[in-house]
Amino acid sequence: MTTVASEHSEQAGPGTMAAVAAVDLVKVYGAGDTAVRALDGVTVGFERAQFTAIMGPSGSGKSTLMHCLAGLDKATSGRALLGGTDLTAQPDRVLTRVRRERIGFVFQSFNLLPQLTAEQNIMLPLDLAGRRAERGLLQHLTGTLGLTGRLNHRPAELSGGQQQRVAVARALITRPEVVFADEPTGNLDSRSGAEVLLFLRNSVRELGQTIVMVTHDPNAAAYADRVVLLADGRVAGDLAHPNQDMIAAALRDLAVVR
Template identity: 80%
Template sequence: MLTQNVDTLAAVAAVDLVKVYGSGDTAVRALDGVTVGFSRAQFTAIMGPSGSGKSTLMHCLAGLDTATSGQALLGGTDLTKQSDKVLTKVRRERIGFVFQAFNLLPQLTAAQNIALPLELSGRKPDPQLYAHLTDTLGITGRLGHRPGEMSGGQQQRVALARALVSRPEVVFADEPTGNLDSRSGAEVLLFLRNSVRELGQTIVMVTHDPGAAAYADRVVLLADGRVAGELDNPDIASVTDALQSLAVAR
């Protein structure tokens, strides 16, 4: 059951989420009772020191990793209680992913990469949304190219179109600008922010970069596997100060 600290209308939420790697003396408690919700149509950044549990939290919420205890809720679905088969379907049909390494299939064209998740679930892209995404991202002229024929920024734009074309309930972005130059990174972040404003998309992004987090509506701070605070309407200065405070407190 949801605790009072979590928005019952959240797109995705963790409730007393615990993740332990290993056992005995070598056990590492990556998540230590995390309870946090991520609202619909909001861009949230997850931040914290190295080893704070940022990526582990995202992976559990996305059904990419199994929690030791607690709940990982996608809408009304508790991912911790689902079979691998169901989780595969959930990831394909209800979640979008954007990774630092792009994760495009090199043998497929940009157009084929974008459509792949939908094809795997037996669906076809909405023509209007497809055209809007490819046009807005500036990749219409690159749809026949394979990843090896595109720059890093272009590949990440293809990955963004792939993540959003299925109208997922939430898009998880893991350091999406980590392999990009500053200009391409800013374009990606602006697109993510605009997808929230214009498409009502829910975005949850893990980042270590205060500049990237400043594009978000909200920042959730983690430290030592626990929620350590949050910021609304963040800017670079407030994020930097919060991270420095966490570092001093450790």
Template identity: 85%
Template sequence: MHTQSPADVPTTPAAGGADGRLTAVAAVDLVKVYGSGDTAVRALDGVTVGFTRAQFTAIMGPSGSGKSTLMHCLAGLDTATSGKALLGGTDLTVQPDRVLTKVRRERIGFVFQSFNLLPQLTAEQNITLPLDLAGRTAERGLLAHLTGVLGLDGRLTHRPSELSGGQQQRVALARALVARPEVVFADEPTGNLDSRSGAEVLSFLRGSVRDLGQTIVMVTHDPGAAAYADRVVLLADGRIAGEIDRPDRASVTEALQSLGNHR
């Protein structure tokens, strides 16, 4: 584990990482304060970090460390107090709501702990919903690939109530990837799943990076889930506290214990 200074992190999306790959999404001196005066809470305290394209990154830290707040600001779901949240060439912190809505719909994929499927739609209709809203047609080859890899081919006409939790999350995964987003944000994607279904979801996310060149940014509290990632970014008290390259369960557990001991 090592702490990364702001100078180490690309501050523009065109900047390359150490391996020459581009940064898909980045925070630059990002600050988020909730409330004001004596009750103000500084959830993010000057965070600067970049997330490389075609890489799977996990964000971890103790409860209250700011990991979900960071993801929400980077995804345009929450407004930053100051600093920049960069997606490609777009600074999300200065965009009006109508632009943020369009960005979230067309350039970002989301996977949440709760599956957020529309109950009246079939699995296939849920998958293609973001494209339908954007007035786009699904790439049939990509749709077939996703449903095949996720084992959904026999479930596409089923509604969410007719699917298991694992199947519903796999529908949500296909929905997140079918529009070829620049980045997929996954917030505790295995939180409501049993261990087998959770492992299937994580293996698929890992495979989407390898096979589709997808960029994945995942918030998780589970060291086993983080071990599927290429890299773990650690937060504590709203600040970057270090990172782990090529993590495994043991290295992540040790790092989290160290953070807890130094709070």
């Protein structure tokens, strides 16, 4: 079994250091004989200004955990904490506001509005929240992501890599407490994927951003500061400062144990 990294057991545990945390989180789909226990008492915290990857076999609960922590799905029991806010105790109208104002999202499928330009897609979360743009931040994001000359183009006029970079800028433009990235390189070629991952990592270093990424790709996870491993709805391991070899070995161990 993968060894839990001791230096993270205190720093990233649920508490004051965690940007987002699960406490004894349970998620059950269905009822009776057909019930599926996707999360089985998960307790884990994600430290501020850190890039964490969540990995595990298919059906391990990694996407369910992210959805509950992001307020996209309701847990059956336990707590999902964003800072001091227990998302499991909030009504839908509050969750909508929290997702808009405090959380950023990057999805595998980009989720850009086709009728809007790249700049309009980036600015959409601020427009919905009635907030002014930080022009310096917009210029930094679009310049660093190589989008300066593409801001007036619509998604259909952009490559897949460019569309995902627009999605990353959109996720960061509100300076959210945490960005959740769900297989952000799944639809990209290796070069475009590496560019997106490098920018996500640099956003932690340069902007103090907190990133939580779900991925099945050890190469993508190696960009993270930490990897949390799930199996059968439970935390099964925790790797600090991972590399591809460490991650591949940990995944092999999970497969053997299961």
